[in-house]
Amino acid sequence: MNHDVRHPSATKDVMSTHSVFGAPCWVSLTSRDLEATENFYAAVLGWEWQSAKLGDRARMALADGTPVAGIAAVAGAWQMPVAWTPYFAVPSADEAASRAQERGGTTAVGPLSFPPGRAALVADRDGATFGIWEGELIADWESWREAQPAFIRLHTRDAFDAAIFYGEVLDWASQRPGCCEVHYEGGEVVLRSRGDIVARIESGALGSAPDPTIRPHWQVHFAVADVAACARAAEIHGGSVLSKGSDEAVLRDPDGAQFTVTSRRER
Numbered sequence: 001m002n003h004d005v006r007h008p009s010a011t012k013d014v015m016s017t018h019s020v021f022g023a024p025c026w027v028s029l030t031s032r033d034l035e036a037t038e039n040f041y042a043a044v045l046g047w048e049w050q051s052a053k054l055g056d057r058a059r060m061a062l063a064d065g066t067p068v069a070g071i072a073a074v075a076g077a078w079q080m081p082v083a084w085t086p087y088f089a090v091p092s093a094d095e096a097a098s099r100a101q102e103r104g105g106t107t108a109v110g111p112l113s114f115p116p117g118r119a120a121l122v123a124d125r126d127g128a129t130f131g132i133w134e135g136e137l138i139a140d141w142e143s144w145r146e147a148q149p150a151f152i153r154l155h156t157r158d159a160f161d162a163a164i165f166y167g168e169v170l171d172w173a174s175q176r177p178g179c180c181e182v183h184y185e186g187g188e189v190v191l192r193s194r195g196d197i198v199a200r201i202e203s204g205a206l207g208s209a210p211d212p213t214i215r216p217h218w219q220v221h222f223a224v225a226d227v228a229a230c231a232r233a234a235e236i237h238g239g240s241v242l243s244k245g246s247d248e249a250v251l252r253d254p255d256g257a258q259f260t261v262t263s264r265r266e267r
Helices: 008-013 034-045 093-102 141-147 159-170 227-236
Strands: 024-030 048-051 058-063 066-072 083-089 106-114 117-123 129-135 149-155 181-185 188-193 196-202 217-224 240-244 248-252 258-263
Touching: 024 129, 024 141, 024 149, 034 048, 034 058, 034 066, 034 227, 066 141, 083 217, 083 258, 093 106, 093 117, 093 129, 093 159, 106 129, 129 217, 141 149, 149 159, 159 188, 159 196, 217 227, 227 240, 227 248, 227 258
Parallel strands: 024 066, 083 129, 149 196, 217 258
Antiparallel strands: 024 083, 048 058, 058 066, 106 117, 117 129, 149 217, 181 188, 188 196, 240 248, 248 258
């Protein structure tokens, strides 16, 4: 479920999904243990925490005072996988969910009303889960992107086929003003919004692989100052390092959710 709650201090800066659409606008994590999740991400990414309006199982993560992510400890109670999920801004959650279903995707949750908007959890036709969000954004879109989420990457079976699916569902490369641009760069599909790279799509995932990290999925990349320090902190606080380079590391939190930390200079 989406854990979007508008931050009180961002009231003057909120934007609607009518001005930003088709681009990722939020990320959320389903977990089992809220306190353990808070402690882990505070240690690894330096996040602070704020209560969310969706109850005592939900929290909002802040990076230098800017809302950057939602956390909800509902994985066990709702029989949901522990995972990070990106949400895309859309003018109409109902229309986007309908288009996804018409093109072979499935709607897992919603669309449901979460004032000040509507949200749904959807899976594309290869099984990768993503969210759609209609309504006011939590904070200014550019401030949110600058605060920490560098971009998201879809590991999928066929990048071109996936780009067509998402393009039709989210109105990428349409004639609408402000829509996202889609390009083929460096062997992968690249999504740009207002000139910035906001998502990448790469081929090579295996839909029937027993390892969920190899199956189609969206991976959230967080920008950090020190990749090695984040990797060390992850291990110290009960997580694990799946792979590590000088500018990027794939980490797993104690609950099993996978994410990537990327050097700020590589954004």
